[in-house]
Amino acid sequence: MRGLSLNQITTKGWTLPEAVRGCAEAGIEGIGLWRDKVAETGVARAAKLCRDAGLTVSSLCRGGFLTAATPEGRRAALADNLQAIEEAAELGTDTLVLVVGGLPEGSRDLPGARAAVADLLGELAPHAGDFGVRLAIEPLHPMFCADRAVVSTLGQALDLAEPFPASQVGVVVDSYHVWWDPQLAQQIARAGERIAAYQLCDWTLPLPADALLGRGHVGDGHIDFRALDAMVAAAGYTGWIEVEIFNQQIWDTPGAETLRTLIERHRAHVAAL
Amino acid sequence: MRGLSLNQITTKGWTLPEAVRGCAEAGIEGIGLWRDKVAETGVARAAKLCRDAGLTVSSLCRGGFLTAATPEGRRAALADNLQAIEEAAELGTDTLVLVVGGLPEGSRDLPGARAAVADLLGELAPHAGDFGVRLAIEPLHPMFCADRAVVSTLGQALDLAEPFPASQVGVVVDSYHVWWDPQLAQQIARAGERIAAYQLCDWTLPLPADALLGRGHVGDGHIDFRALDAMVAAAGYTGWIEVEIFNQQIWDTPGAETLRTLIERHRAHVAAL
Numbered sequence: 001m002r003g004l005s006l007n008q009i010t011t012k013g014w015t016l017p018e019a020v021r022g023c024a025e026a027g028i029e030g031i032g033l034w035r036d037k038v039a040e041t042g043v044a045r046a047a048k049l050c051r052d053a054g055l056t057v058s059s060l061c062r063g064g065f066l067t068a069a070t071p072e073g074r075r076a077a078l079a080d081n082l083q084a085i086e087e088a089a090e091l092g093t094d095t096l097v098l099v100v101g102g103l104p105e106g107s108r109d110l111p112g113a114r115a116a117v118a119d120l121l122g123e124l125a126p127h128a129g130d131f132g133v134r135l136a137i138e139p140l141h142p143m144f145c146a147d148r149a150v151v152s153t154l155g156q157a158l159d160l161a162e163p164f165p166a167s168q169v170g171v172v173v174d175s176y177h178v179w180w181d182p183q184l185a186q187q188i189a190r191a192g193e194r195i196a197a198y199q200l201c202d203w204t205l206p207l208p209a210d211a212l213l214g215r216g217h218v219g220d221g222h223i224d225f226r227a228l229d230a231m232v233a234a235a236g237y238t239g240w241i242e243v244e245i246f247n248q249q250i251w252d253t254p255g256a257e258t259l260r261t262l263i264e265r266h267r268a269h270v271a272a273l
Numbered sequence: 274m275r276g277l278s279l280n281q282i283t284t285k286g287w288t289l290p291e292a293v294r295g296c297a298e299a300g301i302e303g304i305g306l307w308r309d310k311v312a313e314t315g316v317a318r319a320a321k322l323c324r325d326a327g328l329t330v331s332s333l334c335r336g337g338f339l340t341a342a343t344p345e346g347r348r349a350a351l352a353d354n355l356q357a358i359e360e361a362a363e364l365g366t367d368t369l370v371l372v373v374g375g376l377p378e379g380s381r382d383l384p385g386a387r388a389a390v391a392d393l394l395g396e397l398a399p400h401a402g403d404f405g406v407r408l409a410i411e412p413l414h415p416m417f418c419a420d421r422a423v424v425s426t427l428g429q430a431l432d433l434a435e436p437f438p439a440s441q442v443g444v445v446v447d448s449y450h451v452w453w454d455p456q457l458a459q460q461i462a463r464a465g466e467r468i469a470a471y472q473l474c475d476w477t478l479p480l481p482a483d484a485l486l487g488r489g490h491v492g493d494g495h496i497d498f499r500a501l502d503a504m505v506a507a508a509g510y511t512g513w514i515e516v517e518i519f520n521q522q523i524w525d526t527p528g529a530e531t532l533r534t535l536i537e538r539h540r541a542h543v544a545a546l
């Protein structure tokens with residue numbers, strides 16, 4: 001399955017070694033890793049497992065959470081992101097996904113939180129460049145603006161990325177987060193070489209009790225993946241297509257079965273190979 | 274309480290006569306009516322009740338649902354909206370709020386649904402003008418894009434309104450739906466005299482099981498109302514400030530108590546009169 005990468009959260013029940021083995025057995029050649037899973041296995045061992053299995057690490061999820069209102073909070077965020085950059089480099093991926101963080105506790109200062117993100121990006125970007133890693137700003141769906149990411153649109157992510165070389169700061173196009181955006185076609189075209197990661201899952205309804213987990217397999221919801229794929233391809237993106245799904249029912253499904261569904265849906269709705 | 278209007282959904286348990294009496298007793302001088310409540314009471318009687326109580330009808334909620342994919346669906350939507358325009362005129366309000374509708378059943382064609390909205394607006398706007406009623410396009414939060422409103426941002430609503438005279442087509446600024454928008458300040462400034470209605474409630478977390486009902490009293494959530502109010506005032510808006518809250522707990526509270534809270538929060542967070 002050229003192009004398809006398993007974002008590891010999709011098989012949340014699997015350890016990193018299990019996910020690596022699962023991909024190898026299914027013929028999936030890319031994997032997006034999560035830092036908590038990497039930490040369980042150890043960075044060096046995780047890197048070796050992927051290399052030995054012939055897997056490309058398409059991204060590391062995730063750095064970010066840059067909106068702290070206090071100097072201590074800022075320092076902690078910087079330290080954590082510097083470590084994430086080094087982990088990404090050691091894992092052999094050039095892409096560190098950033099979920100930028102929501103409003104600080106008790107704050108209603110959205111412009112202030114957004115300015116804090118821009119500030120810390122300025123400190124992180126040169127370090128990322130030194131390690132050959134690109135910071136990939138992920139706009140999250142506006143329903144996560146208060147608690148998870150004050151970057152809500154692709155246009156806003158591109159505005160934040162613009163002061164930096166494209167080799168240091170890019171953006172994530174995640175179907176779930178951006179599909180509704182009236183400016184989607186124009187902002188994807190604008191993004192061009194800034195597209196650092198491309199992630200897919202579907203928008204399904206109703207939203208579950210935990211709104212974070214309302215994502216479905218490609219084809220189960222309301223998103224037109226062929227149209228999105230045409231936009232991303234026209235922008236010049238030739239990288240991995242990660243499937244990243246937060247969904248309790250899918251997490252309760254055996255991983256090998258989930259991977260079979262991923263491949264089947266990839267053929268049917270994205271890239272008919 | 275100059276400026277404050279009760280959107281009737283906030284006291285969902287009240288009939289229209291009860292809501293009119295409640296406003297009069299609380300000293301609230303504006304009311305936003307809902308068509309189902311108006312139908313229970315009868316349009317002529319509802320109009321008379323409001324007039325006799327000295328209440329201004331700040332808006333009628335709601336027309337819209339313009340995304341039908343079939344000719345029959347389009348005809349039915351047109352007929353219903355023409356009736357809503359006449360009801361608004363008879364109730365003495367110049368503002369008909371439009372919730373434009375989501376994707377047609379089984380469709381993933383978001384650009385198509387958006388084009389259908391533009392088409393039907395073109396048919397409705399002159400009729401609205403004939404009755405002295407303005408169609409107020411309400412951008413809904415992007416989490417309602419699939420099932421309720423394919424118009425998701427103020428900028429998009431203004432693009433849709435632009436071909437028409439401002440006296441025929443305007444927009445709604447509803448804090449809950451637009452607060453997250455990185456382009457908010459710039460689009461409110463652009464809106465100027467297109468702002469036909471201004472509605473308030475707060476963004477509270479976590480989202481409830483029914484995502485429609487996650488709205489809170491002004492001051493209970495994450496929105497900076499003074500900042501929003503300054504933008505809307507700077508755009509030249511001098512009309513009513515409707516409080517419109519969908520929240521089961523508030524609906525279960527006695528109406529008179531809810532109105533006391535509205536007034537208290539209006540003083541504390543919006544207009545300190």
